[in-house]
Amino acid sequence: GAVVSQHPSRVICKSGTSVKIECRSLDFQATTMFWYRQFPKQSLMLMATSNEGSKATYEQGVEKDKFLINHASLTLSTLTVTSAHPEDSSFYICSAPRGASTEAFFGQGTRLTVV
């Protein structure tokens, strides 16, 4: 079946540094991908819609200059957390729909810890 892969699965970085998370659709093309954030014991919160070849669309309250999204190809979207701080520590998850399929495919998630 379709697979969406995220990398890395776990990252620890120092406060003030930037971290890039990759989301790849492995056997299908995705013109749109979605990025979510999930804090412990909470639900997934949609951060932004990544659009291939154009600017991402951010949800209200999400800082676009802090969470940079690039969707340079039909199989890859990246989320860069810039100048990370401890409060950015979270589980980041991407997803992609495949064509007209109802099913959305999710990556394994990336656990970011900022120290």
Added chain:
Amino acid sequence: DAKTTQPNSMESNEEEPVHLPCNHSTISGTDYIHWYRQLPSQGPEYVIHGLTSNVNNRMASLAIAEDRKSSTLILHRATLRDAAVYYCILGGHGSSNTGKLIFGQGTTLQVKP
């Protein structure tokens, strides 16, 4: 986006059926009912979806009320691997499906051996 309401948590015994309810009284005529589940430390996975008729697949069954204001996800024989958070989400289908999912709090299912 139409809202769904689910119990925060439920418990089940292994090998027994589980009925997970979801209320969606503001559902529109074109909204499909989607269910996803999230195992610990993983991304969500698709379980099932439906519009009006009851649906069955290898993972579960979906029973939809006649007025579509509620639905129930049925796991016929719970296993320990079914312990997860189950999300009921309203959304599109086919060409009207953008893939954008708005997650509520979901139901945390505990399965006891």
